[in-house]
Amino acid sequence: MTVAYEDMEIGMAIDVGEYTFARDEIVRFAEQFDPQPFHLDDAAAAASPFRGLVASGWHTCSAMMGLLVRNYLADSTSMGSPGIDEIRWVKPVRVGDTIRMRNKIVAKRVMESKPDRGIVSTEWECVNQHDEIVLIVRSKGIFGLRDPAQARA
16 A cells, blocks of 8 residues: 555645546436436426536545545555545536546544544545536545554644
8 A cells, every 4th residue: 555644644635537427327327326307307407407417416426436446545545434524516517527526635633542543534626627616525534554653643
């Protein structure tokens, strides 16, 4: 593992990658997990407040989580997450939108009960091809320390 707790500095931002949402994938995800009309049907979506087919917010979160795991966490000491503090779906994600994700470290601390690991608080900022924020997630992750004896914060 190359990325450990000690490598994460408060204020550090990681460009995680980008993902483009295709129509068939938006519909397929919605059919299985969020079958609301504005995710499934062009006519119903056009008559909705969105004025067109949009991806489920859960689809957007899932795609961003996939980027985070494949492009960052897979080569880290990640031990999972104790939870998400906040999700904000700021703007709808539409067919053909390409979303870029940046993950910023906002706080961190070594766990008192398990000093071989720490909790890292992050903020995901996801923007579309127009540089408009579409999703913000505030969450925490647990990461192993490379050298627990040297831990300070």
